[in-house]
Amino acid sequence: MILAGAHLILPDRTVRAGHLRVEGGVIADVSASPLAAQAGEETIYLGGFYVAPGFIDLHIHGALGRDTMEATADAFDIICGYHAAGGTTGLCLTTIAAPVEQLVSVMAAAREYKAGERNGQTGARVLGVHLEGPYFSPERRGAHLPGMLRNPDPAEWRQLLDGVVTQMTLAPELPGALALIAALAERGIIASVGHSDAWDEDVAAAFAHGLRHATHTFNCMSSSRRRGPYRVAGVLEFVLSEPDILCEVIADGRHVSPTLLQLLCRAKGLDGIALITDATAGAGLPSESRFMLGETACVVRDEVALTADGAALAGSTSSMIRGVRTMVEVCGLSLGEAVQMASLNPARALGLDGRKGSIAPGMDADMVVLTAGMAVHQTWVAGKRVYCNAGS
Numbered sequence: 001m002i003l004a005g006a007h008l009i010l011p012d013r014t015v016r017a018g019h020l021r022v023e024g025g026v027i028a029d030v031s032a033s034p035l036a037a038q039a040g041e042e043t044i045y046l047g048g049f050y051v052a053p054g055f056i057d058l059h060i061h062g063a064l065g066r067d068t069m070e071a072t073a074d075a076f077d078i079i080c081g082y083h084a085a086g087g088t089t090g091l092c093l094t095t096i097a098a099p100v101e102q103l104v105s106v107m108a109a110a111r112e113y114k115a116g117e118r119n120g121q122t123g124a125r126v127l128g129v130h131l132e133g134p135y136f137s138p139e140r141r142g143a144h145l146p147g148m149l150r151n152p153d154p155a156e157w158r159q160l161l162d163g164v165v166t167q168m169t170l171a172p173e174l175p176g177a178l179a180l181i182a183a184l185a186e187r188g189i190i191a192s193v194g195h196s197d198a199w200d201e202d203v204a205a206a207f208a209h210g211l212r213h214a215t216h217t218f219n220c221m222s223s224s225r226r227r228g229p230y231r232v233a234g235v236l237e238f239v240l241s242e243p244d245i246l247c248e249v250i251a252d253g254r255h256v257s258p259t260l261l262q263l264l265c266r267a268k269g270l271d272g273i274a275l276i277t278d279a280t281a282g283a284g285l286p287s288e289s290r291f292m293l294g295e296t297a298c299v300v301r302d303e304v305a306l307t308a309d310g311a312a313l314a315g316s317t318s319s320m321i322r323g324v325r326t327m328v329e330v331c332g333l334s335l336g337e338a339v340q341m342a343s344l345n346p347a348r349a350l351g352l353d354g355r356k357g358s359i360a361p362g363m364d365a366d367m368v369v370l371t372a373g374m375a376v377h378q379t380w381v382a383g384k385r386v387y388c389n390a391g392s
Helices: 073-084 100-115 154-160 177-186 200-208 235-241 258-268 320-331 335-342 344-349
Strands: 002-009 014-023 026-031 043-045 050-053 055-060 088-094 125-132 165-170 190-193 225-227 230-232 246-250 273-276 290-293 296-301 304-307 313-316 367-370 376-381 384-388
Touching (some): 014 050, 050 335, 055 073, 055 125, 055 273, 055 320, 055 335, 055 344, 073 125, 073 384, 100 125, 154 177, 165 177, 177 200, 190 200, 200 235, 246 258, 258 273, 258 320, 273 320, 273 335, 320 335, 335 344
Parallel strands (some): 002 043, 002 050, 055 088, 088 125, 125 165, 165 190, 246 273
Antiparallel strands (some): 002 014, 014 026, 225 230, 290 296, 296 304, 367 376, 376 384
16 A cells, blocks of 8 residues: 655654655655555545654553453453554563563463464554562562562572563662573563662663663652762752663653653653553543452542552553644644654664665565644554544
8 A cells, every 4th residue: 555645754854745665564655756556456535644763662551441451352452442543563572570470371372362363453462561569678668569569589580581571660779680681682682670769879870771661650769869068969869960861751741741741852862762551440431430450449530540549659541642733832842853752762772774764675564643632533553544543
């Protein structure tokens, strides 16, 4: 097929009224001039719309009352279908702190789903599993149950170093964490600091062992504080100051204030930020809806997810397009710059930037079609349309 007349958001520029050809689920040609249709080739006119690389969400728990921890293909279908409507074409199903047997069960279900025919047919494609926990600081646990937190034990974590795992979030100050970080880095799994009360020397040691990523920056991480009479940096200051660390951020306009988002942009630059949703089962549910995050009762309120007592955030109810809009409106980024944070940067983190994350010949035809008002009109996965908002 040919997508004709759309504004194409390329890695280095936007081509006005451009054209692209898709063959066999791959982008075959990108042109500023019209492409002649071949025999049997469909032409879809998208004048006035933008075509961007599909968004990749590194950190997503659920949607519409369904959760990754269910470990079922039906739950994965609903999660992937819902988030495709937000422009997401690839995602990493994310766990919570839980017994190792339950985590292994989720990994097995995700591995089977990822390899199966249902993956990417009616929604975003599952790219792998992000293990968020269980090796967290009790002081920065967020909505994770304290009874599920523990120190890294090689006899346990060796069961989790599976090929389907893309990322593990952990607190590097815990006893045994450095050996785990080194093992993750050796296997090409993203080692990410999060839910951590570390001092900056703890994070520096983790960086030396291969840590290159920060989970939901600003949320559930230590920052500058006094140690005796001296002011010492925490996780936040280390990850902001280290150019080789990619910082996730939940840009829903609630988790992180406008001033902090602007600080992040100025500290990390265009290449140093990955937009995530951290969406939980509350995503897509009406306000005051109740849902569960593992064994924790939660509620949707004020466009976020909270524990039922209102004491802590419990992930988000966001979509990736909401994060893109926030970065444009709050931080003054161009649409192309914000799209990079939602597509190419996470693709690079996963080592998939040779196939995903940009509109270019040879790349997977994972695309999102946006209106001039930054709403999702269509989402395509491997050249197949998996979402269409006919009213946009």
